Amino acid sequence: MSTSRRWIAHLDMDAFYASVELLRYPQLKGLPVVIGGGRRHQPQPRADGTLTFATLRGYTGRGVITTATYAARDLGVHSGMGLMKAALRAPDAVLLPVDFDEYRRYSRLFKAAVAEVAPVIEDRGIDEIYIDLTAVPGAQETVAHDPVGGVRAVAQEIRNNVLRRTGLTCSVGVTPNKLLSKLASELDKPDGLSIVTLHDIPTHIWPLPVRRINGIGPKAGTRLEAMGIRTVGELAAQPRALLIEKFGRAYGAWLHEAAHGRDDRPVVTHSEPVSMSRETTFERDLHAVRDKAELSRIFTSLCGQVALDLQRKGYLGRTIGIKLRFEDFKTVTRDLTLPAPTSDAAAIRQAAGACLKRVDLTRRLRLLGVRAAALSRATG
DNA sequence: TCTGGGGTCCTTCCGCCA
DNA sequence: TCTGTGGCGGAAGGACCC
Numbered sequence A: 001m002s003t004s005r006r007w008i009a010h011l012d013m014d015a016f017y018a019s020v021e022l023l024r025y026p027q028l029k030g031l032p033v034v035i036g037g038g039r040r041h042q043p044q045p046r047a048d049g050t051l052t053f054a055t056l057r058g059y060t061g062r063g064v065i066t067t068a069t070y071a072a073r074d075l076g077v078h079s080g081m082g083l084m085k086a087a088l089r090a091p092d093a094v095l096l097p098v099d100f101d102e103y104r105r106y107s108r109l110f111k112a113a114v115a116e117v118a119p120v121i122e123d124r125g126i127d128e129i130y131i132d133l134t135a136v137p138g139a140q141e142t143v144a145h146d147p148v149g150g151v152r153a154v155a156q157e158i159r160n161n162v163l164r165r166t167g168l169t170c171s172v173g174v175t176p177n178k179l180l181s182k183l184a185s186e187l188d189k190p191d192g193l194s195i196v197t198l199h200d201i202p203t204h205i206w207p208l209p210v211r212r213i214n215g216i217g218p219k220a221g222t223r224l225e226a227m228g229i230r231t232v233g234e235l236a237a238q239p240r241a242l243l244i245e246k247f248g249r250a251y252g253a254w255l256h257e258a259a260h261g262r263d264d265r266p267v268v269t270h271s272e273p274v275s276m277s278r279e280t281t282f283e284r285d286l287h288a289v290r291d292k293a294e295l296s297r298i299f300t301s302l303c304g305q306v307a308l309d310l311q312r313k314g315y316l317g318r319t320i321g322i323k324l325r326f327e328d329f330k331t332v333t334r335d336l337t338l339p340a341p342t343s344d345a346a347a348i349r350q351a352a353g354a355c356l357k358r359v360d361l362t363r364r365l366r367l368l369g370v371r372a373a374a375l376s377r378a379t380g
Numbered sequence B: 001t002c003t004g005g006g007g008t009c010c011t012t013c014c015g016c017c018a
Numbered sequence C: 001t002c003t004g005t006g007g008c009g010g011a012a013g014g015a016c017c018c
Helices: A016-024 A085-091 A100-115 A149-166 A177-186 A198-205 A218-226 A232-236 A238-247 A249-260 A292-313 A343-357
Strands: A008-013 A033-036 A065-068 A095-096 A122-124 A128-132 A170-175 A193-195 A275-286 A317-326 A332-344 A365-377
Touching: A008 A149, A008 A177, A016 A033, A016 A065, A016 A100, A033 A085, A033 A128, A065 A232, A100 A122, A100 A128, A100 A149, A100 A238, A122 A249, A149 A170, A170 A177, A198 A232, A218 A292, A218 A365, A232 A249, A238 A249, A238 A292, A292 A317, A292 A343, A292 A365, A317 A343, A332 A365
Parallel strands: A033 A095, A170 A193
Antiparallel strands: A008 A128, A008 A170, A033 A065, A122 A128, A275 A365, A317 A332, A317 A365
């Protein structure tokens, strides 16, 4: 018996928030729907019992799209896009407010459904996970001369169970590591299953744009493009030494490994939070002097929310920080480490106030945030 | 028509101390 | 005593992700 092959799955729920909303409002199925913006766009009941939905037409405000249904994406709107811009492209798209409590409920449901089949799960936020399938019964088996038949059946069972328990579809990539699985889960989206082996890298992975790699963002993407490197294959063709010269020892070496599909990170089943924060972007830019009362009220409220979050989850924070974003979008942060950790709203307010005193407040502000870090468990 | 909110991790710099 | 070196915690900023 040979040693088992490592099989890691990446599971990504399809248009998660929007799909949860479609379960609640099935009459919207097939229509362009976007989730985002303020609380003020709840569907309104009509006299006959049916609902009136807000549309993007004439939207004003600073919100962005959190998720869009595939029908909405076909109209050229996508997550991260400002709602005012989206309103010009798709004025008749339905607009729904975000309901995180409901999404978290479905998140627990789909993760429990996966755990019934494969219990080694790494949380990657509300709508995606990694799963180690290596030791799942049947995953190593060959089915009718298909060497990946066993793991395919396991992944299909996971997808079936998620659909059965939630009514939602997902896309799954199965490969020997997390990096490749993350790429593979996008190959056949929505409602797809892709299995990629190391032999498939040149045909399935190398044609993809470098930006698909988890860890290559807008900045690195632009720099690579300037070097004439657009695809993963083009990146893989670069000498390791050149990448290190251009991007530094750590990141350059990682780019080289990533392009060749090499990644030995384990699936991490437990992690502790590092920080907790609350922030808000104002409806209009505020001035430290002219809008002092309003800013002070918001500031105190953010401190209270951070304190409540810490208390509810049973943590204390020793480093308290603030984040300010000015009208020109420049962002600054200030931190203060206390002698002893706290979850007390007044203590957080006082520390955050001391941080605020270290910032020049002549420019108007568009965002204010409060953060607690250096967390420890509040025992007893 | 400017760009949300909640996170993690990395790098750099600086002061302090051995 | 002067200078260098290296570790470390804290602070600030930036890149990236969902």
